[in-house]
Amino acid sequence: MIPRLQAHGIGKAFGATRALHGVDISVAPGEVLAVIGENGAGKSTLMNILSGVHRPDSGTLLVDGHPYRAGDPQAARAHGIAIVHQELCLCDHLTVAENICLGAWPSRHGFLARGQLALKAQAALDRLGADLALASRCGDLSPAQRQLVEIARALAGEPRLLILDEPTSSLGARDIELLFRAIRSLTADGMSVVIISHQLDECRALASRFTVLRDGASVGAGLLAEISDSAVIRLMVGRDLAELYPKAARTPRTRQLALNVTDKVTVDAGEILGIYGLIGAGRSELLHHLFTPPTEKLAGGIGLLSEDRRGEGLLIHRSIADNLTLTCLARLSRWGWLSTGRQHAAATPWIQRLGIKCAGPGQIVRELSGGNQQKVALGRLLHHGCRVLLLDEPTRGIDVGAKAQIYRLISEQAAQGTAVVMVSSYLPELFGVCDSLAVMRQGKLSPPRPVNEWTHEQALAAAV
Secondary structure (H helix, E strand, O other), X not given: OOOOEEEEEEEEEEOOEEEEEEEEEEEOOOOEEEEEOOOOOOHHHHHHHHOOOOOOOEEEEEEOOEEOOOOOHHHHHHOXXXXXXXXXXXXXXXXXXXXXXXXXXXXXXXXXXHHHHHHHXXXXXXXXXXOOOOOOEHHHOOHHHHHHHHHHXXXXXXXXXXXXXXXXOOOOHHHHHHHHHHHHHHHHOOOEEEEEOOOHHHHHHHOXXXXXXXXXXXXXXXXXXHOOXXXXXXXXXXXXXXXXXXXXXXXXXXXXXXXXOOOOOEEEOOOEEEEEOOOOOOHHHHHHHHOOOHHHHHHOOEEEEOOOHHHHHOOOOOXXXXXXXXXXXXXXXXXXXXXXXXXXXXXXXXXXXXXXXOOOOOOEHHHOOHHHHHHHHHHHHHHHOOOEEEEEOOOOOOOHHHHHHHHHHHHHHHHOOOEEEEEEOOHHHHHHHOOEEEEEEOOEEOOOXXXXXXXXXXXXXXXX
């Protein structure tokens, strides 16, 4: 069988930085290939080459056996290649239907043909199995609904190769299953899918084969059924990851109330309370309520890590130093003037402690990988000295190595007496990190129980 896509020896450099060197991947018609690697491994650069954003410096690309060298995304789409990026790119002022057909609005006599637009958009949603109102403004949708619109837009172009970059990062369990069902249906019709994901269980549920990238190179490939998770992680990070959920040494807690979550749910100093629930259950709304008003809560030592890293958690066009010190600028100012030197001096120890991979405190945050951006967002709360941390999906969209570092930081903070409330739709991390667990359903929070008194099935049953 001729591969749908074949890439051999792909290389790409940006100035003195070599992003890719000698990358090989292949995916057959009707196949799902998982591309796995840490943030910064070169996955995004490779996908941008495949989708026409960048040209490779070296190597060969074949699509259905024919040479392929897309010069722009429009040319890639003409070759039947579509990509859904992790960071969504929708026009908030346009409707669902208008976003799905963006760039290919049907017209008649020079005017928008709204009837055809609706039919085309609805067909893409039906193919995905998503139930969304075509007339809804995308700015009014939840992150999960926006993700579905982005995927439907890719399907509207009827691609032969679909690239999905962390497609489940904003989805709950029901939407994930809906997406998986759609992908299986698409591949049964012959479409090829490349999925980039840090969730190995999701890769196994969808893909038959895998390719691991590390430091811009292909370091392993094969059948997922023939390799263990620990072996995949070893390929990703170049070393054994002894424990995914490291726990700092913690002395037995003395009950010291730190936060009232509800009338019946409290969090003690040094406790990590996990909150599980499906998207739409009210988990994020609860954390936002606990953090209102923000100025007052920050002054009281309560900090929120938002699920929406780019929209609410970071000033992505500002420097690392600006973001780390944002809520404490008065400490670094004299007579109303901010001292950049003092600001950089304050940020540097946090960069080192958090292991943020960067050129220095002056680097712009948007240039960092997702995992390093998340460390900056969390670092601001730690620099502020928050004694209560409200963490909403703290490891969304970051790789396994960065996750282990985030888990270690959370455990260390709890060991120092910080109270932590951690919202997640990923049960394994809640069971691995938290002391107690409560489940939210339709705006109601269950009484918390020690995490060892729950099973995964019980938590899921309580959520649905």
